[in-house]
Amino acid sequence: MTATLVDISNLSKAFDIGRGQKLQAVQDVSFSVEKNSICVLLGPSGCGKSTILRMIAGLETATEGEIVVGGRKVDGPGRDRGMVFQAYTSFDWLTVRKNVEFGMKINDVPAHERRERAEHFLNLVGLSKFADAYPSQLSGGMRQRVAIARTLANDPEVLLMDEPFGALDAETRWLMQELMIDVAEKTNTTMVIVTHDLEEAIFLADKIVFLSSHPGRLKEEIVPSFKNGARIADKERIVRLEGYGALEEKLMRLMREEGHRDE
Numbered sequence: 001m002t003a004t005l006v007d008i009s010n011l012s013k014a015f016d017i018g019r020g021q022k023l024q025a026v027q028d029v030s031f032s033v034e035k036n037s038i039c040v041l042l043g044p045s046g047c048g049k050s051t052i053l054r055m056i057a058g059l060e061t062a063t064e065g066e067i068v069v070g071g072r073k074v075d076g077p078g079r080d081r082g083m084v085f086q087a088y089t090s091f092d093w094l095t096v097r098k099n100v101e102f103g104m105k106i107n108d109v110p111a112h113e114r115r116e117r118a119e120h121f122l123n124l125v126g127l128s129k130f131a132d133a134y135p136s137q138l139s140g141g142m143r144q145r146v147a148i149a150r151t152l153a154n155d156p157e158v159l160l161m162d163e164p165f166g167a168l169d170a171e172t173r174w175l176m177q178e179l180m181i182d183v184a185e186k187t188n189t190t191m192v193i194v195t196h197d198l199e200e201a202i203f204l205a206d207k208i209v210f211l212s213s214h215p216g217r218l219k220e221e222i223v224p225s226f227k228n229g230a231r232i233a234d235k236e237r238i239v240r241l242e243g244y245g246a247l248e249e250k251l252m253r254l255m256r257e258e259g260h261r262d263e
Contacts, residue, residue, distance in 0.1 A: 006033035011065035048216025082156030090135035141172035181233035
């Protein structure tokens with residue numbers, strides 16, 4: 001049995017919107033993420049996907065419930081969790097290599113080790129030739145590769161990604177999805193990814209956590225059984241597999257049900 005790395009129990013989050021009123025964003029959500037797995041949070045807009053991710057990162061505080069990562073209760077940001085956002089977060093005045101080294105420098109990693117790890121992860125994401133370039137000279141997809149390399153270089157137990165490819169064109173998004181499968185296989189990094197894209201969820205996920213419309217509740221946990229426990233880093237191949245279409249139809253139906261619930 002695969003060990004659990006992230007355990008979320010009875011998680012709720014309410015935001016204070018003034019005049020004594022609260023907005024319930026997440027309500028009594030529980031699920032777990034197995035070590036070395038890719039867990040995708042999916043659901044309609046406003047279901048609390050990003051709020052849950054930010055609570056795992058320690059950037060938001062739960063109103064109720066708890067989050068445990070690697071046996072430790074989350075009570076704020078920590079080096080065991082790395083976050084990649086949709087918005088590009090590179091430092092424009094630093095080269096690609098220096099961007100990747102930045103977090104390690106803050107954490108007092110020796111210079112020779114920083115350079116070795118930076119080179120390793122730049123090679124992993126296909127940016128070795130651009131190590132001395134600046135972010136402004138890169139495409140959107142390449143800038144996200146920098147962010148992924150920088151986060152992985154800090155050796156987090158969990159990689160958290162909030163719609164990381166949402167701003168990219170379709171072709172680049174496809175390539176980045178295939179890259180993440182490759183990264184997961186080569187690094188055994190546990191990932192929790194937020195997306196609203198059904199195809200992306202099916203392609204990336206070992207498990208899909210589907211959340212209901214606001215307030216976000218756990219509607220269903222779905223394991224894409226048609227993959228037979230394998231990761232397939234070829235999107236053209238995966239869409240042809242028996243069972244892919246049925247899962248896509250199921251997710252579309254769940255989305256439609258939640259959309260109608262809001263009407």
